[in-house]
Amino acid sequence: MMIPRIGSSALRQARSQLAPKNGPVSVTSLSAFSRLLSSLAILEQRDGKLNHSSLGSVTAAQKLGGSITAFVAGANIKAAAEEAAKTKGIEKIIAVDNAAYEKGLPENYAPLLVENIKKGGYTHVIASHSAFGKNLLPRVAALLDVQQISDITGIEDEKTFVRPIYAGNAIATVESSDNIKLITIRGTAFPAAEAEGGSASVEDGVDSKAEAISEWVSEDLAKSDRPDLATAGKVVSGGRGLKSKEDFDKIMLPLADALGAAVGASRAAVDSGYADNSLQVGQTGKVVAPQLYLCAGISGAIQHLAGMKDSKVIAAINKDADAPIFQVADVGLVGDLFDKVPELTEKLKQ
Secondary structure, eight states: OOOTTOOHHHHHHHHHHHSOSSSOOOHHHHHHHHTTOEEEEEOOEETTEEOGGGGHHHHHHHHHOSEEEEEEEESSOHHHHHHHTTSTTOOEEEEEEOGGGTTOOHHHHHHHHHHHHHHHTOSEEEEESSHHHHHHHHHHHHHHTOOEEEEEOEEEETTEEEEEETTTTEEEEEEOOOSSEEEEEOTTTSOOOOSSSOOOEEEEOOOOOOOOSSOOOOOOOOOOSSOOTTTOSEEEEEOGGGOSHHHHHHHHHHHHHHHTOEEEEOHHHHHTTSSOGGGBBSTTSBOOOOSEEEEESOOOOHHHHTTTTTOSEEEEEESOTTOTHHHHOSEEEESOHHHHHHHHHHHHHO
16 A cells, blocks of 8 residues: 655654554554555666665665665666566566666756656655765755755654764754655665565656756776775775875785775875775765775874774774874774885785
């Protein structure tokens, strides 16, 4: 059962009707209430291949309860839609096959998404807090006249969410009274849903085929055989202390290869030209939470910590024993990185 565009007042009314007058709401009643909810999980794809990290939006939808529909759009997306249909927990896939949406340009993609949201009557729309999600959902929010709830790390109920503020130094619990809750999720807080065990149907979405108002011209991507920074289990990161791009490549890349790790960098290293912008970890870069985060020459500015402090094990190498990074590190080594990192690399190779 899907109730189109249920507002929070209607949800509260439904809840009050389900609840007994004297006593807590029963599990059965809560189950009945959750069926009033319906979530649309926005999935990402590239060149017809599903981006599995975007399946975290399905995990978030599962925490809300209710029916879960996934949405994917782009060119030649049949394979991506069929792959998404196998994801556990998804009831239906809405697919729009049109090259105009391939690159996710928000000027083109947002009106398409709004049409499908209105048709489906979803109470929650969820996307990853990735470059794609951060680019798209603010425009969707404006078109729907609702307030976006960004970068959440927890869900308390259907209208109450937890999100970090002030670079993660404070945690805010926010409540939304909008008819449609428009949410982006922090990928490190919501792991990707199981990609097997589901059998969702695939349906064509609404596409008015409106004339595109923006055009994709070109892209220049940094390619690497190393693991993807956003999803890697091990990350090796370098900072300003490496002094030059030549030293960054000479010191950090062999260490990453020895560990089988992705390469990251602080904003100071990126701004100085030591590493590509796509490798930046921090408040204005990527947020990562690998099993191991090993950093060298990074002092530990608050903006950098916001992007990596949820890592399971943090190891730091710095010649300054009072560097802030040692306050969050599980393992610290005080020493000159130009001596210690090559020594560590050699021992790892052995």
